[in-house]
Amino acid sequence: MADKINVNIGKNKGKTPPKKKAGNFVRLSLFWAIIIILVITIGSSLTPVDTLKEIPISDVIHRANSGEIAKIEISGNSVKITPKGEEKPTEKSLKEGGSSIFEQGLDKDAETEVIIKEESDVGGTILNAAMLIVPTLIIIGFFLFMMRQAQGQNNQTMNFGKSKARLYGIDKKKVSFLDIAGNENAKQDLMEIVDFLKNPKKYEALGAKIPSGVLLAGNPGTGKTLMARAVASEAGVPFFSISGSEFAEMFVGVGASRVRDLFSRAKKNAPSIIFIDEIDAVAHKRDTRGGNGREDEQTLNQILVEMDGFDNETGVIVMAATNRVDMLDKALLRPGRFDRHINVTLPERKDRLDILKVHFKNKPVDSDLDLESLAAKTAGTSGADLANIANEAAILTARLNKKTISNAELVEAFEKVAIGPESKSKIMTEKERELTAYHEAGHAIVGHVLPDSDPVHKVTIIPRGRTGGVTWFLPHEDRSYKSVYEFKDAMARAMGGRIAEKLIYGEDGVTTGAGADLQNVSEMARSMITEEGMGSNLRNQVFPIEKDGSLLSGLVKPYSDETALKIDEEVQQLMKEAGRRAEIVLKSNKEYLEKLAKELLAKETLEEKEVKKVLTGTSLPKAVKLH
Numbered sequence: 001m002a003d004k005i006n007v008n009i010g011k012n013k014g015k016t017p018p019k020k021k022a023g024n025f026v027r028l029s030l031f032w033a034i035i036i037i038l039v040i041t042i043g044s045s046l047t048p049v050d051t052l053k054e055i056p057i058s059d060v061i062h063r064a065n066s067g068e069i070a071k072i073e074i075s076g077n078s079v080k081i082t083p084k085g086e087e088k089p090t091e092k093s094l095k096e097g098g099s100s101i102f103e104q105g106l107d108k109d110a111e112t113e114v115i116i117k118e119e120s121d122v123g124g125t126i127l128n129a130a131m132l133i134v135p136t137l138i139i140i141g142f143f144l145f146m147m148r149q150a151q152g153q154n155n156q157t158m159n160f161g162k163s164k165a166r167l168y169g170i171d172k173k174k175v176s177f178l179d180i181a182g183n184e185n186a187k188q189d190l191m192e193i194v195d196f197l198k199n200p201k202k203y204e205a206l207g208a209k210i211p212s213g214v215l216l217a218g219n220p221g222t223g224k225t226l227m228a229r230a231v232a233s234e235a236g237v238p239f240f241s242i243s244g245s246e247f248a249e250m251f252v253g254v255g256a257s258r259v260r261d262l263f264s265r266a267k268k269n270a271p272s273i274i275f276i277d278e279i280d281a282v283a284h285k286r287d288t289r290g291g292n293g294r295e296d297e298q299t300l301n302q303i304l305v306e307m308d309g310f311d312n313e314t315g316v317i318v319m320a321a322t323n324r325v326d327m328l329d330k331a332l333l334r335p336g337r338f339d340r341h342i343n344v345t346l347p348e349r350k351d352r353l354d355i356l357k358v359h360f361k362n363k364p365v366d367s368d369l370d371l372e373s374l375a376a377k378t379a380g381t382s383g384a385d386l387a388n389i390a391n392e393a394a395i396l397t398a399r400l401n402k403k404t405i406s407n408a409e410l411v412e413a414f415e416k417v418a419i420g421p422e423s424k425s426k427i428m429t430e431k432e433r434e435l436t437a438y439h440e441a442g443h444a445i446v447g448h449v450l451p452d453s454d455p456v457h458k459v460t461i462i463p464r465g466r467t468g469g470v471t472w473f474l475p476h477e478d479r480s481y482k483s484v485y486e487f488k489d490a491m492a493r494a495m496g497g498r499i500a501e502k503l504i505y506g507e508d509g510v511t512t513g514a515g516a517d518l519q520n521v522s523e524m525a526r527s528m529i530t531e532e533g534m535g536s537n538l539r540n541q542v543f544p545i546e547k548d549g550s551l552l553s554g555l556v557k558p559y560s561d562e563t564a565l566k567i568d569e570e571v572q573q574l575m576k577e578a579g580r581r582a583e584i585v586l587k588s589n590k591e592y593l594e595k596l597a598k599e600l601l602a603k604e605t606l607e608e609k610e611v612k613k614v615l616t617g618t619s620l621p622k623a624v625k626l627h
């Protein structure tokens, strides 16, 4: 049962998913494939091959058109050419599709007879045929098998070595800077890049070096990809995009060759833009590399080599996106590489409103659609989240067979995106409903009473997603800083659910419904001590833990075990204090706990105003006052 402090949509998106790795099996198979290929090569070089005269196809066509050739017999990949006046044909082997070259190349009135035989009558011993066919079948079988393996791993066996960068045509996906709301500074910097692409001469004349790499840093969903596409679009140049995780695939060396291919395609189409999303997937720090180290290092080195080879004439600008600048290999950030950084931030209230306007621009809406209050209650969300809400609202409206989007759908869409859809079908026993009502009432009352808590926005005991009920607190405005008072009130409020259960059902009557709340409190407490320097003994010191990027070696803590003990003590103390404060508030306002729970059981959902009405008259006990 959640005590929602802030709406935190898409919390987990910041983490790069662990890279999928091809198992040992694939590497073993590669070993066998190499052996098989060797066998074929040896086999075919042992096979006696008649030495044939090399004649270019164009030559044959030319001669046929000038009437020198009587007959061309094509069967499979072999061609017999019988010149006029000779009986003995010359044999030649053809590349795939060769037969059509003949048909297309010959004049209609050429006197040459072209015979294409269905069946191969290539001579040779059975051994010869077997030498070719058996290994070929094995290889085909192997590849089919590998492809099936690869499909399960979201990899593509075919085409390895070729980059998978998609080319967005110049006129196809037009993205303008007008489609990007907020982030004015970032847009300003990007306009400059557009100018580099459009007027390179202007910069050259002044002896300026055009940047080769631009790093876009910011949370997921903040529009980094959108911005890169807009730059390409506004400059009218092709856009090649690939994700860092796509480089890192099966075999050593493949990533690097993909990079080579990608850059050569971009250079051929210059001026152009290469966009590498999630560059941290291949460019994490060298000393903190996980299992795929060697492969990633080769890929990264290739990117650096390519970029170092750029000059003003190259006309290619590489844009890369990451949400973990701190994780990047410093070599990447050196001058001449990704030396321009653009920070892309989560939108503030005004920007959120603008983003919503962009996404509702082409949707039919009621005239009183209240985007402003949606913008107000979506602090901490990204542009992608807002786009998602707009889309959900449209879907909901269509499902209701309505023609225009109204506030009801807007609110519903927001709540769905924020905490998952209502699951009215989830069956709760009467006892569970009652427990949920007390639990949520506990959160709401503590939050309502404590002065440094955000105001209650809504309380509901309708199950949503995986939670039994939800109490929402929404800050009325964006706040960048948080005081110790605010932390402490937020922790007490989060303990409110468990404490309410305890007061009603007894010490051991408490349930697992508070598990997530406790987790939450513990995280807040730990971050106060280790990140914010807000401990009582450990004040104004921080104890960062470095995540080293690999799953196996885990965390590196740059402090002593003694300090670790002190940290644990402080965390426990903060949690205890939070529980104590919640208990004092709820005990001294017990009648309101009963009242609010009853009201919730009757109505299921209470809005801000209704909650306030029920809770008029609650008191703030002296013992919980912090200031």
Ligand code: ADP
Pocket (backbone or CB within 6 Å): 179, 180, 181, 182, 183, 218, 219, 220, 221, 222, 223, 224, 225, 226, 227, 321, 355, 358, 382, 383, 384, 385, 387
């Ligand atoms: P990122 O690359 O930073 O993860 P994207 O560019 O993929 O984010 O953003 C995903 C979608 O979110 C965009 O296609 C767009 O619809 C929406 N979006 C994100 N930021 C903005 C913004 N500032 N203005 C308008 N739409 C945005």
Ligand code: ZN
Pocket (backbone or CB within 6 Å): 001, 002, 003, 439, 443, 497, 498, 513, 514, 517
């Ligand atoms: Zn709870």
